[in-house]
Amino acid sequence: MASKMEIGALNISEELVSRICEALHCLELFFRGRDTIFGPRVSNFYHRSLKVSKRRINKIYARINIRLVHLSLLLRNIEWGKPRTIPAWDKNEFEGNPERIAQALRA
Numbered sequence: 001m002a003s004k005m006e007i008g009a010l011n012i013s014e015e016l017v018s019r020i021c022e023a024l025h026c027l028e029l030f031f032r033g034r035d036t037i038f039g040p041r042v043s044n045f046y047h048r049s050l051k052v053s054k055r056r057i058n059k060i061y062a063r064i065n066i067r068l069v070h071l072s073l074l075l076r077n078i079e080w081g082k083p084r085t086i087p088a089w090d091k092n093e094f095e096g097n098p099e100r101i102a103q104a105l106r107a
Contacts, residue, residue: 035069 004010021028087105094100 035072037065
């Protein structure tokens with residue numbers, strides 16, 4: 001059933017999506033994304049010297065894909081065109097005290 005949901009062959013209710021997200025501690029946006037999912041090549045499973053199980057390889061690729069989705073989302077939400085400035089203060093304003101400078105920077 002899960003694989004049918006993954007490929008879109010089975011319609012699922014909003015309630016089920018919410019329950020899955022709650023159980024997995026993730027946002028619904030994670031399941032609504034249309035990012036490319038990468039998987040292991042066939043040769044990864046049928047190589048004679050392979051010491052890692054198929055299940056373990058699948059878990060590794062799943063974690064890689066989650067990180068790629070997060071990175072893609074982060075990069076899409078960066079405001080690239082907006083100029084950035086780094087504040088500068090005279091160290092004498094804060095009597096050369098790095099703690100006071102850090103406090104002013106955080107404010």
